Amino acid sequence: MALLKSVLLQRALCGSLSSSSTNLLRLKWAHFAWSQSQSMSAFAAVMSPPSKAVVYENHGPPDSVTRVIEVGPVEVKEDDVCVKMVAAPINPSDINRIEGVYPVRPQVPAVGGYEGVGEVFSVGSAVKDLSPGDWVIPFPPSFGTWQTYIVKERGVWHKIDKDSPMEYAATVTVNPLTALRMLEDFVTLNSGDSIVQNGATSIVGQCIIQLARLRGIHSINIIRDRAGSDEVEEKLKKLGADEVFTESQLDVKNVKSVLATLPEPALVFNCVGGNSASLVMKFLRQGGTMVTYGGMSKKPITVSTSSFIFKDLSLRGFWLQKWIIADKAQECRRMIDYLLRLAKDGKLKYVMEMAPFDNFHNALDKALGKLGSQPKQVIKF
Amino acid sequence: MALLKSVLLQRALCGSLSSSSTNLLRLKWAHFAWSQSQSMSAFAAVMSPPSKAVVYENHGPPDSVTRVIEVGPVEVKEDDVCVKMVAAPINPSDINRIEGVYPVRPQVPAVGGYEGVGEVFSVGSAVKDLSPGDWVIPFPPSFGTWQTYIVKERGVWHKIDKDSPMEYAATVTVNPLTALRMLEDFVTLNSGDSIVQNGATSIVGQCIIQLARLRGIHSINIIRDRAGSDEVEEKLKKLGADEVFTESQLDVKNVKSVLATLPEPALVFNCVGGNSASLVMKFLRQGGTMVTYGGMSKKPITVSTSSFIFKDLSLRGFWLQKWIIADKAQECRRMIDYLLRLAKDGKLKYVMEMAPFDNFHNALDKALGKLGSQPKQVIKF
Numbered sequence: 189m190a191l192l193k194s195v196l197l198q199r200a201l202c203g204s205l206s207s208s209s210t211n212l213l214r215l216k217w218a219h220f221a222w223s224q225s226q227s228m229s230a231f232a233a234v235m236s237p238p239s240k241a242v243v244y245e246n247h248g249p250p251d252s253v254t255r256v257i258e259v260g261p262v263e264v265k266e267d268d269v270c271v272k273m274v275a276a277p278i279n280p281s282d283i284n285r286i287e288g289v290y291p292v293r294p295q296v297p298a299v300g301g302y303e304g305v306g307e308v309f310s311v312g313s314a315v316k317d318l319s320p321g322d323w324v325i326p327f328p329p330s331f332g333t334w335q336t337y338i339v340k341e342r343g344v345w346h347k348i349d350k351d352s353p354m355e356y357a358a359t360v361t362v363n364p365l366t367a368l369r370m371l372e373d374f375v376t377l378n379s380g381d382s383i384v385q386n387g388a389t390s391i392v393g394q395c396i397i398q399l400a401r402l403r404g405i406h407s408i409n410i411i412r413d414r415a416g417s418d419e420v421e422e423k424l425k426k427l428g429a430d431e432v433f434t435e436s437q438l439d440v441k442n443v444k445s446v447l448a449t450l451p452e453p454a455l456v457f458n459c460v461g462g463n464s465a466s467l468v469m470k471f472l473r474q475g476g477t478m479v480t481y482g483g484m485s486k487k488p489i490t491v492s493t494s495s496f497i498f499k500d501l502s503l504r505g506f507w508l509q510k511w512i513i514a515d516k517a518q519e520c521r522r523m524i525d526y527l528l529r530l531a532k533d534g535k536l537k538y539v540m541e542m543a544p545f546d547n548f549h550n551a552l553d554k555a556l557g558k559l560g561s562q563p564k565q566v567i568k569f
Numbered sequence: 570m571a572l573l574k575s576v577l578l579q580r581a582l583c584g585s586l587s588s589s590s591t592n593l594l595r596l597k598w599a600h601f602a603w604s605q606s607q608s609m610s611a612f613a614a615v616m617s618p619p620s621k622a623v624v625y626e627n628h629g630p631p632d633s634v635t636r637v638i639e640v641g642p643v644e645v646k647e648d649d650v651c652v653k654m655v656a657a658p659i660n661p662s663d664i665n666r667i668e669g670v671y672p673v674r675p676q677v678p679a680v681g682g683y684e685g686v687g688e689v690f691s692v693g694s695a696v697k698d699l700s701p702g703d704w705v706i707p708f709p710p711s712f713g714t715w716q717t718y719i720v721k722e723r724g725v726w727h728k729i730d731k732d733s734p735m736e737y738a739a740t741v742t743v744n745p746l747t748a749l750r751m752l753e754d755f756v757t758l759n760s761g762d763s764i765v766q767n768g769a770t771s772i773v774g775q776c777i778i779q780l781a782r783l784r785g786i787h788s789i790n791i792i793r794d795r796a797g798s799d800e801v802e803e804k805l806k807k808l809g810a811d812e813v814f815t816e817s818q819l820d821v822k823n824v825k826s827v828l829a830t831l832p833e834p835a836l837v838f839n840c841v842g843g844n845s846a847s848l849v850m851k852f853l854r855q856g857g858t859m860v861t862y863g864g865m866s867k868k869p870i871t872v873s874t875s876s877f878i879f880k881d882l883s884l885r886g887f888w889l890q891k892w893i894i895a896d897k898a899q900e901c902r903r904m905i906d907y908l909l910r911l912a913k914d915g916k917l918k919y920v921m922e923m924a925p926f927d928n929f930h931n932a933l934d935k936a937l938g939k940l941g942s943q944p945k946q947v948i949k950f
Contacts, residue, residue, distance in 0.1 A: 291879040461874045483874025490871045493842050493864025496886025498672040503884040505877025 241335035247288025276304025301333030367395035379404030401428030462487030622716030628669025657685025682714030748776035760785030782809030843868030
């Protein structure tokens with residue numbers, strides 16, 4: 189009976205998580221329907237292997253509401269692909285989704301995880317362009333990558349080069365794609381231009397440094413004041429950062445003097461807010477744009493009226509999830525391929541820690557910061 | 570000798586005010602050069618009539634640094650037009666320029682005034698498309714409209730319909746053009762859409778109401794809490810406002826309930842800043858834009874990180890002066906003609922008070938608020 193329940197959960201979670209029908213009532217209805225169907229057509233269908241998944245039935249603290257359960261086989265319909273997951277990260281936004289504080293609140297019960305990489309295990313009879321052994325990532329990314337087998341329709345899988353480094357394939361969609369999109373979408377940048385960012389030690393920040401450098405764009409990077417900032421500076425400069433400053437090294441009234449020979453930036457990236465946002469905004473040239481994609485300080489952004497009127501600044505925001513559905517999917521898939529080639533060639537790097545799925549809750553504790561500062565946790569299935 | 574000095578001042582002020590050479594040294598040099606030239610070519614040239622001008626030789630409080638002086642005739646060169654000024658307003662930005670607090674600080678000595686309307690008095694020999702009696706406005710607007718005669722090259726005069734109401738011709742370039750440009754330039758609005766603005770009682774605000782209504786666009790208008798707000802509401806509704814609220818009538822957390830059947834706005838205009846800016850921002854729909862064009866509260870604008878990321882708001886600014894030089898001059902001229910037709914047809918209205926030039930300093934005191942709340946002062950020459 190425990191297995192049966194798991195099958196129903198899996199059925200509810202696969203393929204229809206975003207519809208309003210995925211709820212407890214539906215689960216009960218599915219239970220009934222499934223019981224009926226077993227007597228008529230059982231075992232005529234192609235089924236997935238049984239799976240293990242990280243599920244949560246209520247929103248709340250991730251370490252207490254998530255559990256790893258066993259789920260039974262699921263039918264692989266003619267347009268479906270059954271993917272054996274290889275790796276999937278624990279991103280901060282995954283944690284927010286489980287907590288229920290993300291603007292898009294997943295309906296529970298749900299499987300955790302938003303991005304990842306897997307290997308095709310079997311395909312439905314109508315799927316001709318994927319074969320067992322191919323590597324795929326879910327694109328657009330979607331809930332439920334923290335499970336060993338996933339069955340979803342062909343359309344949501346993007347085939348990638350099998351030579352891609354596994355941990356980068358697992359993490360390419362959220363952070364590197366954000367960095368690349370933000371460099372491409374707001375201001376036309378040319379070789380020799382410069383950009384400024386705060387929160388430069390984040391993975392997005394590190395990607396921005398490297399992707400900018402590849403295009404000949406200079407980066408000025410602001411980091412927090414804390415012990416070890418010299419090592420951080422050295423590390424970022426190795427990645428290609430032109431300038432690295434702690435917030436206290438900058439006199440807010442005279443930030444432009446630190447530009448030295450660099451051109452005044454037309455674009456800054458802000459993932460901190462508060463004073464740090466005010467600081468990076470000061471770097472902007474007339475008519476420049478600040479793009480906010482995070483708010484680590486949990487403080488709002490304050491802007492003078494004259495910054496808008498006389499300096500003609502534009503303040504925008506970036507949210508990958510909205511962006512991906514905004515008719516840019518094909519372009520994003522090309523960008524993902526480009527980013528994975530860079531990773532394969534060693535031109536895009538960031539630190540991750542592989543964590544065995546069997547020890548998921550230890551990795552989760554690390555991702556939650558319960559064990560001090562840790563690299564990004566990537567679950568290896 | 571007083572007349573001679575005035576002539577030199579006029580020479581310095583006409584045509585070259587924006588160059589760095591307009592300063593005291595230049596004035597002294599011009600004095601010398603002019604003295605020399607008088608003996609050789611005096612009176613061969615076509616000259617303007619003598620003029621009276623409001624000048625200031627230093628930045629400071631407008632009521633103490635401005636004085637009305639007599640200036641002698643100025644040569645009307647072959648490409649020049651001599652215009653007898655008819656009317657010119659005292660705008661808040663004129664006051665800021667004299668105070669020296671405007672981002673573009675006029676070089677002194679300078680003649681006050683930025684916009685106005687005049688009648689062609691005489692034209693240089695090469696000017697074929699303007700004749701004495703034609704009505705013109707300086708476009709792009711420029712410093713120095715507070716004088717009875719102005720000599721400037723043909724290119725800076727825009728001929729307008731002589732049937733235009735004089736006080737609207739004098740004031741069309743700054744406030745109505747700002748309103749129209751802001752409605753046109755940031756978001757594509759269709760009939761049935763709605764916009765929100767604070768500071769709705771300003772002349773720009775009143776123009777926005779009327780121009781929006783002419784295009785079938787609904788306006789939601791926020792005004793300050795003060796005695797007489799009922800009459801203000803009635804007045805704005807007569808102009809075409811759909812909704813008028815004082816700030817205290819709106820619950821910040823539930824502003825959208827006041828929209829009733831109106832669509833969620835994609836565009837808000839802010840000329841106040843501080844809490845009032847936060848209030849109007851709340852009305853914006855996903856992906857909407859707030860345009861700041863003033864900061865009457867002298868308080869900055871504060872925005873949450875999530876407004877940028879998850880609500881995808883864009884914050885922009887509008888400054889007419891920059892806008893006009895940004896390659897849009899022809900379009901602006903067409904807009905001015907449109908606005909003057911509306912004014913002539915009674916479809917664009919706002920309250921002004923004509924003030925005789927002979928009593929300039931009384932009008933200035935009114936514009937400075939020294940005599941309580943007063944309508945916009947328009948000098949009649």
